Amino acid sequence: MIISKRTSQISPSPTLSITAKAKKMQAEGINVIGFGAGEPDFDTPVNIKEAAKKAIDKGFTKYTPTAGTKELKDAVSAKFKKDNNLEYLPDEIIVSCGAKHSIFNIIITLCNEGDEVILPSPYWVSYPEMVKVAGAKTVMLNTTKESDFKITPEQLEKAIRPNTKLLILNSPSNPTGMVYGESELEELSKIISKAGIYCISDEIYEKVIYDQQHVSIASLGEDIKKRTIVVNGVSKAYAMTGWRIGYAAGPKEIIQAMSNLQDHSTSNPTSIAQAASVEALIGSQDDLEKMVKEFKKRRDFMVDRVNAITGISTINPQGAFYCWVDISGILQKSANGKKIMNSMDLTDALLNGAQVAVVPGGVFGDDNYIRLSYATSMENIIEGLNRIERFISQ
Ligand code: PMP
Ligand code: GLU
Numbered sequence: 001m002i003i004s005k006r007t008s009q010i011s012p013s014p015t016l017s018i019t020a021k022a023k024k025m026q027a028e029g030i031n032v033i034g035f036g037a038g039e040p041d042f043d044t045p046v047n048i049k050e051a052a053k054k055a056i057d058k059g060f061t062k063y064t065p066t067a068g069t070k071e072l073k074d075a076v077s078a079k080f081k082k083d084n085n086l087e088y089l090p091d092e093i094i095v096s097c098g099a100k101h102s103i104f105n106i107i108i109t110l111c112n113e114g115d116e117v118i119l120p121s122p123y124w125v126s127y128p129e130m131v132k133v134a135g136a137k138t139v140m141l142n143t144t145k146e147s148d149f150k151i152t153p154e155q156l157e158k159a160i161r162p163n164t165k166l167l168i169l170n171s172p173s174n175p176t177g178m179v180y181g182e183s184e185l186e187e188l189s190k191i192i193s194k195a196g197i198y199c200i201s202d203e204i205y206e207k208v209i210y211d212q213q214h215v216s217i218a219s220l221g222e223d224i225k226k227r228t229i230v231v232n233g234v235s236k237a238y239a240m241t242g243w244r245i246g247y248a249a250g251p252k253e254i255i256q257a258m259s260n261l262q263d264h265s266t267s268n269p270t271s272i273a274q275a276a277s278v279e280a281l282i283g284s285q286d287d288l289e290k291m292v293k294e295f296k297k298r299r300d301f302m303v304d305r306v307n308a309i310t311g312i313s314t315i316n317p318q319g320a321f322y323c324w325v326d327i328s329g330i331l332q333k334s335a336n337g338k339k340i341m342n343s344m345d346l347t348d349a350l351l352n353g354a355q356v357a358v359v360p361g362g363v364f365g366d367d368n369y370i371r372l373s374y375a376t377s378m379e380n381i382i383e384g385l386n387r388i389e390r391f392i393s394q
Pocket of ligand 2: 174
């Protein structure tokens with residue numbers, strides 16, 4: 001076997017590959033409506049692009065400290081203070097090549113072979129794969145519509161065993177869009193502290209939130225702050241998915257170990273993208289506000305439209321840019337002579353029969369759902385949902 005055991009157990013990212021497939025079909029002239037994309041359809045704001053151009057012209061094109069420039073760490077620190085009332089010193093912050101990279105580094109840094117990582121399901125596709133790379137084991141906690149797709153304190157308490165190392169929380173959530181409130185996080189934080197486990201709080205969708213206030217679990221007291229590594233980044237809030245800047249903040253000892261790992265893998269994230277991210281975090285937030293307003297308009301439309309289609313339904317997501325659509329009403333039905341048994345069958349049928357790309361819920365841990373991203377124009381949303389309705393009614 002050429003490929004190592006560690007790497008051969010990892011599958012390609014289904015969210016990335018579906019988005020790539022839809023983009024390729026569009027480039028070939030096929031009229032596909034893409035509801036797969038996990039990235040804002042807006043351009044990166046002009047002030048951020050200008051900051052990057054300035055950095056190039058100034059010759060800011062060399063290695064920086066591995067864990068990020070002083071300017072960016074200061075900007076991250078100011079962001080945490082302003083948005084989350086959290087104080088972090090520079091050596092409690094690390095900048096990485098995207099939030100994905102930060103999460104990967106944390107898992108590799110904290111998990112030993114055989115450790116258990118508790119993961120609420122549905123979950124973002126990359127978490128279980130990263131846990132596998134670390135040689136650790138994922139323990140899923142199932143959530144349902146009835147529990148608003150959030151875990152309960154009882155569920156968490158019951159799942160903790162001697163080998164439990166970590167809980168991964170993601171609020172606002174990809175794929176469900178659900179957001180944990182302060183009192184819910186308080187309950188969870190007590191259990192985390194009591195058990196002496198750690199928590200990754202993936203807050204990458206913090207700014208893409210509609211009817212609720214975002215709360216970081218780390219802000220709920222010194223005890224939980226010591227056990228939490230907060231992850232965030234510029235990809236989603238500032239339409240900067242391609243720039244690859246994410247960051248993590250937490251106990252110095254953990255951040256230092258992550259930095260050592262980064263020293264020998266990627267070194268620093270791109271200097272130019274770091275300069276642009278300073279502007280994203282401390283410059284004008286006007287474009288962010290406009291984007292979130294537009295996402296909310298699309299969310300409201302999509303939720304109403306999906307719920308008007310017989311056979312499918314959705315909860316009202318409070319954040320991120322995804323609709324988590326219950327398809328259980330149409331499973332076991334036939335399309336073009338083929339029975340739809342699960343979310344993958346429906347995804348294939350929609351792509352081939354209606355030219356609509358969606359992400360099957362199975363890849364997030366629930367086969368009774370599909371995920372529709374509304375990070376696409378209103379025009380596409382209207383057309384795509386018309387196609388889905390026509391397809392289902394047949
Ligand atoms: N966490 C979640 C829940 C996500 O959906 C994404 C999107 N890719 C990431 C982390 C990583 O974001 P990025 O690496 O682009 O900063
Ligand atoms: N996080 C986004 C998604 O869920 C982008 C793709 C990825 O990195 O998984 O679609």
